[in-house]
Structure formats: structure tokens, C-alpha cells
Amino acid sequence: MAKPVPEGAGVFRLPSAKQSFVLDTLLTPVGAVPVVGGELVWRDLFGHYRVRWNIGRDRFTVEPGLYALGAPDNNSHVMVTANYKMSFDFLRRALSGSDVWILVLDTKGVNVWCAAGEGTFGTEELVDRIQASRLQEVVSHRRLIVPQLGATGVAAFEVKKYSGFSVCYGPVMVRDLPSFLENKCRATPEMRIKRFPFKERLVLIPVDSMQALKQGLPVIFALLLLAGFTGGLPFLEGMRSYGFPPAFAILTGIAAGTIVTPLLLPWIPGRAFSFKGGFCGLVLFILLYISFSSSTLNYSVLAQFSWLLMTLTVSSWFGMAFTGASTYTSLNGVRKEMLRAMPVQFAGMLTGIAFWTASLWMD
Amino acid sequence: MAELRYLEDVVTLEYDQDKCIGCTMCTIVCPHGVFQMEAKKAVIVARNVCMECGACMRNCPTGAIAVEAGEGCVRGIINDFLGIEGPCC
Numbered sequence: 001m002a003k004p005v006p007e008g009a010g011v012f013r014l015p016s017a018k019q020s021f022v023l024d025t026l027l028t029p030v031g032a033v034p035v036v037g038g039e040l041v042w043r044d045l046f047g048h049y050r051v052r053w054n055i056g057r058d059r060f061t062v063e064p065g066l067y068a069l070g071a072p073d074n075n076s077h078v079m080v081t082a083n084y085k086m087s088f089d090f091l092r093r094a095l096s097g098s099d100v101w102i103l104v105l106d107t108k109g110v111n112v113w114c115a116a117g118e119g120t121f122g123t124e125e126l127v128d129r130i131q132a133s134r135l136q137e138v139v140s141h142r143r144l145i146v147p148q149l150g151a152t153g154v155a156a157f158e159v160k161k162y163s164g165f166s167v168c169y170g171p172v173m174v175r176d177l178p179s180f181l182e183n184k185c186r187a188t189p190e191m192r193i194k195r196f197p198f199k200e201r202l203v204l205i206p207v208d209s210m211q212a213l214k215q216g217l218p219v220i221f222a223l224l225l226l227a228g229f230t231g232g233l234p235f236l237e238g239m240r241s242y243g244f245p246p247a248f249a250i251l252t253g254i255a256a257g258t259i260v261t262p263l264l265l266p267w268i269p270g271r272a273f274s275f276k277g278g279f280c281g282l283v284l285f286i287l288l289y290i291s292f293s294s295s296t297l298n299y300s301v302l303a304q305f306s307w308l309l310m311t312l313t314v315s316s317w318f319g320m321a322f323t324g325a326s327t328y329t330s331l332n333g334v335r336k337e338m339l340r341a342m343p344v345q346f347a348g349m350l351t352g353i354a355f356w357t358a359s360l361w362m363d
Numbered sequence: 364m365a366e367l368r369y370l371e372d373v374v375t376l377e378y379d380q381d382k383c384i385g386c387t388m389c390t391i392v393c394p395h396g397v398f399q400m401e402a403k404k405a406v407i408v409a410r411n412v413c414m415e416c417g418a419c420m421r422n423c424p425t426g427a428i429a430v431e432a433g434e435g436c437v438r439g440i441i442n443d444f445l446g447i448e449g450p451c452c
Contacts, residue, residue, distance in 0.1 A: 194394035331431060
């Protein structure tokens, strides 16, 4: 290939059979290939649950290389996937009961689509991995089934040129694989479209809110401390009466941007995610403001307005951040949106904090 | 369910139909149905739903498609604004 290859790339290597999900090994002309099943056990599912909460997500990997699902032979399909364990697990579960080869690329633990965007799920790695697995000695045909979303990183005609294997792009969703294979590797037009249904948006919420809290909690602590030291009340009381409302406002913004916005995405007015996020923030703020109306009586208009600004800017910011997880926003669209939204968001947040600080002295 | 659509007229997708050899690859890899075959040539039928993933460009054997591809994620774009080489997500 044109680019220099990293040291050790393409050197023969089979994945370890000592990984928790490996059931057995299968003797092939190139050695003992690890065998996996299509059934996910509690240990796999617990791992999925953890990474959905952003715990250990960057080390949820399987070793790259060739695996056997069931008992494939030299005529069986070769499915290509990423070494994010969730990608690998979903693939083997979808093909449970089939006998296929699985070629796992080293994507540094990132899923197929994101890795394809970054280039790690790409032509070079695929060609190297074919060579490192001596795939041409394991199978007698020269066909690979690559996930369609991997096409962002893989050029089928180049793979053919450098490895001799022709790439057939499978469906977007792994659940369509069985009917794709039955239909002689032909996908219906519907199988080629990436949608973004409620359930897919729902599972993204924990990771998004955890990441948002990581950014938001330092600000909240700073505000609480500031509130405790000023306002002429004892520390804890000052923190409670002056610090809790803005802390609550920021948490409301995070909830609006990372929970309400993803869930209700298609029904929220507007197209820009910063607008959708801000809209959800406004609605949630009004609902909570009404519910807690009796507790707000002792605060100045300035203080109350500062809470609103904090909720709006935080929700707009995290709504905008959800573009990264969505399946239909474009680089130049997000860039345009950010150039317009970020000045407003920063100005709003600064004004909010300034108004709140001012209200500490005035109240 | 309401249809999910992003901003109009923002995408950088460019296509030179004279270079098309009718291999249909762009119609296969596009996750939003931007291309369709008409009279043995690919045509753009839904330009505004393009998400600039670049799959069509990468898989076009004659280089007929050009798009500024990349992940539209906030941190990556901020790094880009600031001129920092940094990770995206």
C-alpha cells in the first residue's frame, strides 16, 4: 500500500483462545482458530450494561483477528466487524445458529461506524488483517461481507486490488443479516437506510448524561462554594438558599439537553439541535418553575432570570452536543450551527452567572 | 413518526456525472438514499439528507464524487476552530 504500515502489521497472528467468550478452538490450515457462540451470557450483557453507563467503555474490546462462529468451513461467509465488544457480540447474536467466519479489525475498541469515520475501520487495516489472519488459506472463496456503515472507511475497489478479496456491503443493521444472507447477499433498499428510532436514542442517554455531569458538576460546586461564602449567611445555609437554585437550574439544563432532547427529537420544533435543546430547557424550566412557585417568592427577579439563562444555555449546549451521537447530521451543518449558537450560549452563560453573582450582593 | 431532517443547503457534496461508470456503489453505501440509478448513471435525488459521511466518495472507483467528510461532533469541531489536532469523540 502507499502509506507506510505500522510495525507488526500483517504479521501472522491468531486471537487468544483464553478470552472469556471463547468456547473452543477449531483446527484450520493456519492453526487453532477461537470458536464463539451466538448466545450472549450474563457476563456479556453485564458488560454491555456497564459501557452504556460510560464505565470502562474504552477497554471493552476483543482481540483483533479471525474467529469462528459455530463450525464454518472453507466455503463459509467471512463477516468483518470492529473490535468493540458490543459490535462483536451483536454480530454473533444476530447470526446465532449460522456457521461463519468473523474477521475482527483493530479499531481500538470503537464501533464500526465511528471507527470508519476515524479511518481505523479502513482499507489499510482490513487488508493487513486479511494477511495477518492468512484468510486466503482458510477459505477457498474470495468474498468478504463488510457492514455498510464501514464503507465510510473502506474502499471496496482498493481492498480488491490489494488483497484479492471482493467486498460485499451488508445491511446497516445487524438484525437484517440473516435475511440478507438468505437473499444471496442482496439488501432491500430499506435495509440500506440508517434510521434513528426511539430505542436507539434511548440507549444513548446514560452515556450522554454521565458525560454532561462530568462537565457540569465542577461548575455546580463552584457556584455552591461561592454561595456559601457570600450572602451574609452561615456557610451551609448560604449554600442552600443561594446555591441550590442555580445548581438545580444547571441540572435542569443537563436533563433537558441529554434526556428530553434525545427522546423527543422528532417532535421538538426546529432543526438545529441547539434550538431543540434550548426549547426543551425552556419548557422544563417553566414546568419546574410552576411546580416550585411557592419557593421562588423570596428571590429577586434578577436571581430568577439568572436561573432561566443558565438552564437555557446549558440545555442548548448539550442539545447541540447530541449531534455527535445522531445519525443524520453533517459536518458542515454542525459547523454552521455551532458558529451561530456558541456565541449566544457563551454570552447567555456569562450573563446568567453575572446576574446571579449580582443578586448575591443585592438580595 | 415525524421525519428527522437536519439543516438545508449546508452539504458540500459534489458529483461529476460524466465520470460515472454506473457501478451503483454510491447507491449501495449511502445510508440516506442520496443517490439513485437512472439510465445506467447515478443521480443525486436527495441532496439535503446527505450527512457527509464520505462513504460514496471513498467507494467511487472513478473519483466522481467529492464531499468534505468528517464526523460532525462538537469537540472535534471546537478543536478544529482552535487549530488543535485532537480526538473527536
